[in-house]
Amino acid sequence: MGLAILADGRLPEVAELLAPLGDVATFEGSPIGADLERADVLVVRSVTRVDDELLARAPRLRMVATATSGIDHVDTDALARRGLAFAAAPGANASAVAEYVLAALVGPLGLSRGARIGVVGFGQVGRRVTAAARVLGFRVAACDPPLLEARIRGALSLGSTPFHRLARREPLVSLGDLLPACDAVTVHVPWTGRGRHRTAGLFDGTVLRRMKPGAALVQTSRDGVVDLAAAAAMGLRLVVDVWPGEPYIDTREVTRLGAALVVGTPHVAGGTAASKRRAVAQVGRAIARTFGLEPPARTQRRAVRVVDGRGRGTAACLDAVVGLSAAARTFVAAVAAARGDPLDLEPLRRPLRPELSEVAFRHVPMDVARTIAALRRTLAAFDAPSDAVCRAPSAVHRPLSPSAVRRP
Numbered sequence: 001m002g003l004a005i006l007a008d009g010r011l012p013e014v015a016e017l018l019a020p021l022g023d024v025a026t027f028e029g030s031p032i033g034a035d036l037e038r039a040d041v042l043v044v045r046s047v048t049r050v051d052d053e054l055l056a057r058a059p060r061l062r063m064v065a066t067a068t069s070g071i072d073h074v075d076t077d078a079l080a081r082r083g084l085a086f087a088a089a090p091g092a093n094a095s096a097v098a099e100y101v102l103a104a105l106v107g108p109l110g111l112s113r114g115a116r117i118g119v120v121g122f123g124q125v126g127r128r129v130t131a132a133a134r135v136l137g138f139r140v141a142a143c144d145p146p147l148l149e150a151r152i153r154g155a156l157s158l159g160s161t162p163f164h165r166l167a168r169r170e171p172l173v174s175l176g177d178l179l180p181a182c183d184a185v186t187v188h189v190p191w192t193g194r195g196r197h198r199t200a201g202l203f204d205g206t207v208l209r210r211m212k213p214g215a216a217l218v219q220t221s222r223d224g225v226v227d228l229a230a231a232a233a234m235g236l237r238l239v240v241d242v243w244p245g246e247p248y249i250d251t252r253e254v255t256r257l258g259a260a261l262v263v264g265t266p267h268v269a270g271g272t273a274a275s276k277r278r279a280v281a282q283v284g285r286a287i288a289r290t291f292g293l294e295p296p297a298r299t300q301r302r303a304v305r306v307v308d309g310r311g312r313g314t315a316a317c318l319d320a321v322v323g324l325s326a327a328a329r330t331f332v333a334a335v336a337a338a339r340g341d342p343l344d345l346e347p348l349r350r351p352l353r354p355e356l357s358e359v360a361f362r363h364v365p366m367d368v369a370r371t372i373a374a375l376r377r378t379l380a381a382f383d384a385p386s387d388a389v390c391r392a393p394s395a396v397h398r399p400l401s402p403s404a405v406r407r408p
Contacts, residue, residue, distance in 0.1 A: 002021060002022030002023060002293075003021055003022030003023070003040045003041050003287070003291060003293075004022060004023055004025075004038050004039050004040045004041070004060070005018055005021060005022050005023065005024045005025070005039065005040065005041045005042075005043065005287075006024075006025050006026075006027060006031055006035050006036055006039035006041070006042050006043070007024055007025070007026050007027075007042075007043035007044075008026065008027060008031075008043060008044050008045050008047075008048065008067070009026030009027060009028050010028070010045060011043070011045065011067050011276055011279070011280050012273050012276050012277045012280065013277055013280065014026065014043065014067075014280050017277070017280045017281055017284055017296060018043070018280070018284050018287070018296065020294070020296045020297070021041075021284065021287055021288060021291075021293055021296065022040070022041075025039075030048065031044070031048065031054070031058075032057070036054075036057055036058050037057065037058065037059065037060070038060055039058055039060060039061055040060060040061065040062045040063065041061075041062065041063045041064075041065065041287055042058065042061060042063070042064050042065070043064075043065045043066070043067060043280075043283060044064070044065075044066050044067070044073075044074075045066065045067060045068060046066070046068045046070060046073050047073075048073065049073050049075075050064055050066075050073065050074045050075060050078075050079075051075045051078055052075065052078050055078055055079075055082060055084075061082075061084060062084060062085065063084060063085040063086065063087070063287065063290055063291075064079055064084055064085075064086050064087075065086070065087040065088070065283040065286060065287060066087075066088050066089070066283070067089050067092070067276065067279035067280050067282075067283050068088060068089060068092075068093075068279065069088065069089060069090045069091060069092060069093060069094065069124060069125075069270075069279075070088075070190060070191070070222060071088050071190070072190070072191045072222060074086065074088075085290045087283050087286035087287065087290070088283070089278075089279035089280075089282040089283055090123070090124050091124035091163075091282075091382075092275055092276075092278045092279035092282050093270030093271075093272070093275035093276070093278075093279065094124035094125045094128050094270075094382070095128055095275070095379040095380075095382065096269065096270040096271070096272045096274075096275045097125045097128075097188075097220055097269045097270040098125055098128035098129045098132055098379060099132075099379070100220065100241070100269035100270070101125075101129050101186050101218055101220060101239075101269070102129065102132050102133065102136065104218055104239040104262075104263055105117065105133070105136075105138070105184060105186075105216075105218070106136060108239070108262050108263050109184060109216045109218075109237060109239065109262060111138070111183060111184055111216070112137075113136065113137030113138070114137060114138070114139065115138050115139070115183040115184065116138070116139045116140075116141065116181055116182045116183050116184075117129075117133050117138045117139070117140050117141075117182060117183070117184050117185075117186065118140075118141050118142075118143065118178040118179065118181070118182035118184070118185040118186070119133075119140060119141070119142045119143070119185075119186055119188065120142075120143045120144075120175065120178070120185060120186070120187050120188065120189060120202075121143075121144060121187060121188035121189035121190075121221065122142045122143070122144035122147050122166070122167075122170065122172065122188075123144070123147075123188060123189075123190075124163075125188040125220070126142065126144070126186075126188040127162070127163055127166045127167070127170075127382070128163075128379055128382050129186060129188065130142055130166065130170065131162055131166065131378050131379075131381075131382070132378050132379060135378050141171075141173050141177075141178050141181065141182060142170050142171070142172055142173070142178075143172060143173055143174065143175050143178045144172055145172075145174075145197055146197050147167065147172065148172045151167075151168065156168060161381065161382060162378075162381050162382055163382045175207065175210075176210060179207070179210040179211045179212075180210050180211065180212060181212075182211075182212065182215060183212065183215055183216065184215060184216035184217070184218065185211065185215065185216070185217050185218070186217075186218035186220070187203065187217070187218065187219050187220070187221045187225060187226060188220070188221055189202065189221050189222075189225060190221070190222065191221070191222035191223075191224055191225060199221075199222075199225050200224050200225070201224065201225075201227070202225050202226070203217075203225060203226040203227060203231070204227050204230065205227060205230040205234075208227065208230055208231050208234055208236065209234065211234075211236060213234075213235065214235060214236070214237065215236055215237070216236065216237040216238070216239065216262070217231055217236045217237070217238055217239070218238075218239040219238070219239065219240045219241065219242060220239075220241045220242060220269045220270075221242065222242060223242045223243060223244050223245075223246060224244075228240060228244075228253070228257060229256060229257070231260065232256070232257040232258060232260035232261070235260065236260060237260060237262050238257060238260050238261050238262060238263075238264075239262055239263040239264075240257070240261065240263070240264050240265075241264075241265045241266075241267055241268065241269040242267055243266070243267070246267060249266055281296065284296045
């Protein structure tokens with residue numbers, strides 16, 4: 001008899017993709033009731049908080065998997081106390097987020113060839129942004145203290161893909177060196193509230209003051225990493241996709257940013273159908289490894305035309321989203337069209353606080369389809385599978401200088 005799997009029904013094709021591993025039941029909203037009580041494996045999205053209270057209602061549970069790259073909605077300490085296995089889907093939506101970031105840099109922010117871009121957090125998204133930015137002629141500097149330490153310890157798993165090569169070869173600089181030298185800074189760190197490399201409150205007023213006057217800041221990482229109000233007060237130009245209080249976005253937080261907000265979107269940077277399907281397949285393979293099962297067969301990505309289940313395309317569905325301004329639709333539809341992949345509209349339907357039903361996003365005149373199409377081959381190379389593993393050479397910290405900021 002296979003596993004009893006309980007999965008979030010909002011994940012694309014989740015029952016189909018995980019069916020080879022066992023009996024799949026799905027839930028809408030919160031996982032409750034008899035299905036949770038008998039589940040061996042729970043598969044969630046970021047909207048489900050996995051904590052002691054939920055786990056107490058799942059006596060048979062043996063594993064939790066989240067079809068997301070971020071894991072701050074999962075209490076991993078609670079899982080460890082119960083001896084439960086855990087898996088996430090790092091990188092599943094990384095190319096989608098990188099496309100969004102590059103679209104913002106060349107479109108509404110108006111940066112041109114030769115501009116200096118700072119990438120803070122050199123993981124799945126950061127490395128893709130770096131490679132794609134160089135295709136566009138940007139100069140790039142990267143900062144990632146944990147990665148630098150891992151290099152020095154020789155603790156990196158390195159393969160032959162661009163992702164692995166950048167991990168061991170990219171010059172890494174300190175945040176203090178990076179900020180004053182860059183025309184735009186894009187943030188790609190996880191949220192961590194403790195430890196030596198704590199990211200909660202990383203971009204506070206003190207740190208933000210080190211940035212160039214009038215520089216741009218792109219925030220697609222996690223809420224709590226960037227003090228948006230302080231950034232706006234300093235006159236930085238903002239592109240923001242993550243907000244305080246998600247999934248309930250209080251638009252007062254949006255309007256307080258005033259003219260500093262160049263682009264605001266409701267957490268949709270990585271929200272493509274393909275990226276979510278890729279995440280489900282990724283956690284499916286992790287479940288198979290955990291329980292010694294045959295992994296689900298890899299399937300080819302299919303062209304998807306129906307976005308909302310009623311036959312309407314991306315533009316028509318965006319028009320139907322309550323509370324989303326025409327300005328936001330313009331930007332999001334342009335990015336979705338350039339990807340060649342329909343946008344997952346579920347995040348756009350998240351309820352807003354009732355006293356503020358209109359989202360005050362700025363007007364974004366842009367045509368990014370041709371630009372993003374030119375980046376596709378670069379980003380696709382990062383998704384090539386590789387099982388090769390070797391040890392990393394040791395590395396030394398390099399301060400930011402004309403030679404340290406690699407030119408295209």
